[in-house]
Amino acid sequence: MTAPRIGWLLLALAIVLQWALPASLAARSEYVLRHGARYYLRTAPVDPLDAFRGRYVALRFADVEVRLPAGTDWRAGMRVAVPLSTGADRFARFGVPSPTAPARGDFIIATLGSVGLDGRATLVLPFDRYYLNERLAPAAERAYREVSNSPAPAYVSIRVRDGAAVLEQLFIDNQTVQRYLARTPR
Amino acid sequence: MTKPAAAWLRSELPELERAGIVDAATAARLRAHYRAAADDGGFALGLSGILGALLVGLGVILLIAYNWDSWGRGLRLSIAALPLIAGQLACVVALRRTPPSRTWRESAAVFAALAFAGALALVSQIFQFGGDLDRYLLTCALVGLPLLYALDSSVLAVLVAAAFTGWVGAQPDARREPLLVLLAFASLVPHVVAAWRENPHSWRSSWLLGWLLPLCLIALSLTIPSMRDVAAVWFSAWALLLIQIDREIGGDAALLRRPLRVYGELGWALFALAATFPDFWEPHGFVRVAGGSLWHAHAVAILVLLLALALTARAAWRRQWLLTALAVPTLVIAVAQAIAVKWPPNAMALLFNAYVLAIGIAVIADGIRGQRLREASSGLTLIAVLVLLRFFGGEWSFVVRGIAFVIVGLAFLAANVWLRRKVRA
Numbered sequence: 001m002t003a004p005r006i007g008w009l010l011l012a013l014a015i016v017l018q019w020a021l022p023a024s025l026a027a028r029s030e031y032v033l034r035h036g037a038r039y040y041l042r043t044a045p046v047d048p049l050d051a052f053r054g055r056y057v058a059l060r061f062a063d064v065e066v067r068l069p070a071g072t073d074w075r076a077g078m079r080v081a082v083p084l085s086t087g088a089d090r091f092a093r094f095g096v097p098s099p100t101a102p103a104r105g106d107f108i109i110a111t112l113g114s115v116g117l118d119g120r121a122t123l124v125l126p127f128d129r130y131y132l133n134e135r136l137a138p139a140a141e142r143a144y145r146e147v148s149n150s151p152a153p154a155y156v157s158i159r160v161r162d163g164a165a166v167l168e169q170l171f172i173d174n175q176t177v178q179r180y181l182a183r184t185p186r
Numbered sequence: 187m188t189k190p191a192a193a194w195l196r197s198e199l200p201e202l203e204r205a206g207i208v209d210a211a212t213a214a215r216l217r218a219h220y221r222a223a224a225d226d227g228g229f230a231l232g233l234s235g236i237l238g239a240l241l242v243g244l245g246v247i248l249l250i251a252y253n254w255d256s257w258g259r260g261l262r263l264s265i266a267a268l269p270l271i272a273g274q275l276a277c278v279v280a281l282r283r284t285p286p287s288r289t290w291r292e293s294a295a296v297f298a299a300l301a302f303a304g305a306l307a308l309v310s311q312i313f314q315f316g317g318d319l320d321r322y323l324l325t326c327a328l329v330g331l332p333l334l335y336a337l338d339s340s341v342l343a344v345l346v347a348a349a350f351t352g353w354v355g356a357q358p359d360a361r362r363e364p365l366l367v368l369l370a371f372a373s374l375v376p377h378v379v380a381a382w383r384e385n386p387h388s389w390r391s392s393w394l395l396g397w398l399l400p401l402c403l404i405a406l407s408l409t410i411p412s413m414r415d416v417a418a419v420w421f422s423a424w425a426l427l428l429i430q431i432d433r434e435i436g437g438d439a440a441l442l443r444r445p446l447r448v449y450g451e452l453g454w455a456l457f458a459l460a461a462t463f464p465d466f467w468e469p470h471g472f473v474r475v476a477g478g479s480l481w482h483a484h485a486v487a488i489l490v491l492l493l494a495l496a497l498t499a500r501a502a503w504r505r506q507w508l509l510t511a512l513a514v515p516t517l518v519i520a521v522a523q524a525i526a527v528k529w530p531p532n533a534m535a536l537l538f539n540a541y542v543l544a545i546g547i548a549v550i551a552d553g554i555r556g557q558r559l560r561e562a563s564s565g566l567t568l569i570a571v572l573v574l575l576r577f578f579g580g581e582w583s584f585v586v587r588g589i590a591f592v593i594v595g596l597a598f599l600a601a602n603v604w605l606r607r608k609v610r611a
Contacts, residue, residue, distance in 0.1 A: 007281055010336035015274050017329045018302045022309040026263055029313035056311075077360075131311045167314035 032166045036159030037106050039084055039092040041125075043154050043170070056129040057140050057170060057177075059156065064123040066094050074121065078112045082123060084160060091155065094123060101163055108158075108165040127167040130156065132177065140170070140177050239293035240341075243269075243300025259312050266308035273298030280337060295339035299330045299346075320356035323349045331373055340390045343377050344397040351405045364409040364486040371402045386435070387443045396445035399428070406486055416487055418457065419523055422516040423491040425453025430497035433509055455568060458515045458545070459575060461538040467531035491520055508548050514541060542572050554608050562605045570598045 042062035066082070068074050083095030084106045101107060113122040132140055157168040170177040199213045208216070246269045257265075276294035283290055303326045309315075310322070327349035334342040350370045354362055378398065381390045403424055407413060410420065428450030435446075460466050498513040515538070522529060546569035553562025577590045 004281075007336050007338075010332045011277055011281055014277075014298075014329065014332040014336055017332065018270060018274065018298070018305075021325065021329065022266070022302075022305045025306075025315075026309050026313065029309075029315075030259070033313075127314055130314055 028164060029166045032161045032164045033159050033168060036161035036164075036166065038168070039086065039106070039158050039160060040090060040155050040171075041092050041158060043156050056131040057137060058129050059127065059170075061123075061125055062153075063091075063094065064125065065120055066097055066123060068115070068119050068121050069096055069098075070119065072099060074112060074115050076112055076115050079109055080112060080123075081107045081163060082110050083107045092158075097121070097123070106160045107163055108160055109163045126165055127156075127158070130167060130170040130177070136178070136181055139181050140172070143172050143177070143180060239297040240300070243273075243297050243304070246301060246304050262308065262312055266305045269301035270298070270305045273301035277333070277337060291337040292339050292341045295333050295337040295342040296345065299326070299333055299342055302326065302329055320353050320361075323353040323356060327353065327370070334377060338377070338380070340377070340381060340394050343374050343394060344401075347371065347374060347398050347401040351401045351408075354405045354408045359411065362409040364406055367402075367405045367409055368486070371398070371405070374398060392443050392445055399445065399449060410487060416523070418519045419491060419516065420487050421453060422457040422519055423487070423494045425450050425457065426498065426513055426516045427490055427494035429454060429512060430494060430501065430509070433501065433506070434497070451564070454512055454515070455571075457519075458538065458542050459571060461515055461518075462535055462542055462572065462575065464531035464535040467529060467534040491516070508545075508552055511545060511548070539572065539576075543569060546572065550605070554605070559606060562608075563602060566598065566601050566605065570594055 043059045078099070080097035080099060081101040082097045083102050085093045085095060087093045095107075097110070097112070109126065111124040113124040115121045154170065154172050156170050159166050159168050172180045175183070196217060199208070199216060202208045203210060203213045273294065276290075277298050280287065280290040280294040306322065306325065327346045330342055330346045330349070333339070334346060350367070353370075354367055378391075378394050381388070381394055385391065407420065410416065413420070428446045430450075432444055432446035432450060494516060495513065498510055501509040518534075521527075546565045549565030549568065550562050551565075553559065553565060573594050574591065577587045
């Protein structure tokens, strides 16, 4: 094969890869957002700066400590399937993690952040940030701090389908963060 | 020499060769010299184009980072695709151009790679993905590989290497694997070899080696868990290895075209001079001997050390004694760490003062013998630095130090003049 032909083949490969990766990520996420089941998770946002992806509200989740079943060599960093259910307060509850996906019901794929000797572990969820534009992100953080001690905590909605989970919206005081910031004088 | 004059000289070379005025070797050297000069001119002109592509690409990423969240997902995705389409079209145009334009190729490849990085970041932003910086950088680097080979882009090769380094740095310590780092950087070797074969003394070869080597060294250093313990042997072995490799492949090119030599000599001088201080040999200093820490170093560190020593043995076999003697600091540090012996700091410092002085004298003598002013001057510089360091290290007053600096400076200038006359004689 001649050098120019190899050059064209490599360029074709590069172009295919440059489209395939973002397109497949976007398509899968869009599918989950349209067809996935909705759950609400309690959060505790703060606001760092990410040079690569703009400003965002960093998320920490409440209720992410789970009890691990005996009989498996659980290690930190292990990917696990965690069943999801909805509690009486409409917030999501995490079930018993398993190395394999459950046959029925919604679940998300998470990572074991730390594994204690008492058989309890902390889950690291596949989303840890909610992006806002740089004008709104600091205001969102201030808004969270103002409501963090009130009975209406901040929370996010997620969509879940076949183990894939996509973050949908951040809520503050039961309103989307954008609506909350638009209505609150700053 | 102007470009037309150089072209005229090159066109005359076959005739001059036929007439026996210059031999084949001289003609080849002249061709290589003026090709490199022309190459440099092209590089200077192309630099603005490459810089422009880099700035536009980075600007696109910053615009994307603003996060225009009042727009719908579809619109934002379409906007993210626009720079990517533009970059890919530029790549097609660059590849179709006849005669090929290096500036076009470099600029198009860099722009398309940055447009991809921006598009991927925007998709992550729109769908609120978690922040796996290491995976993001690795993806950008791997997708950049076919692009750099398609367009033969050396600027993109450096960006890919930087992304590999960033990938290693962003990983948690436990996941850093030196063999994976070597594998990642090995993916760039065919490009370096091709550039080297085209012209070992071109700006491309110097640019590639000048950037890829330190980036690879940083990435590998990040994978060594006990780096604080083995830093001395690791960096001195690298310095020695670079000097020896340069000797194998470097020829007589100017120093600016030999980044291996520049890095190697600087690294060697740094460690040889550091070893002239007693503190260097103290237990809390650079050479950590507790528990035979050399054997705790990773296999890659020991591999680099063995390779450097093997090339030194080859130099000794060829009776290149000065080159062989440069291995002394690495060898002594490695032995000290391997057998966990604590040598008397003052005696070791004294020994290394004598050693550096001897090397300085030997380099000056070698430079005079071979009529190489640069070599002779570097030997002189080494001795001058050694003398000045002794004044820094001692408890001398400012007045004494000031006088000493003036005397050493004047002696250095006088010696330089003497050397110039001697070499040119």
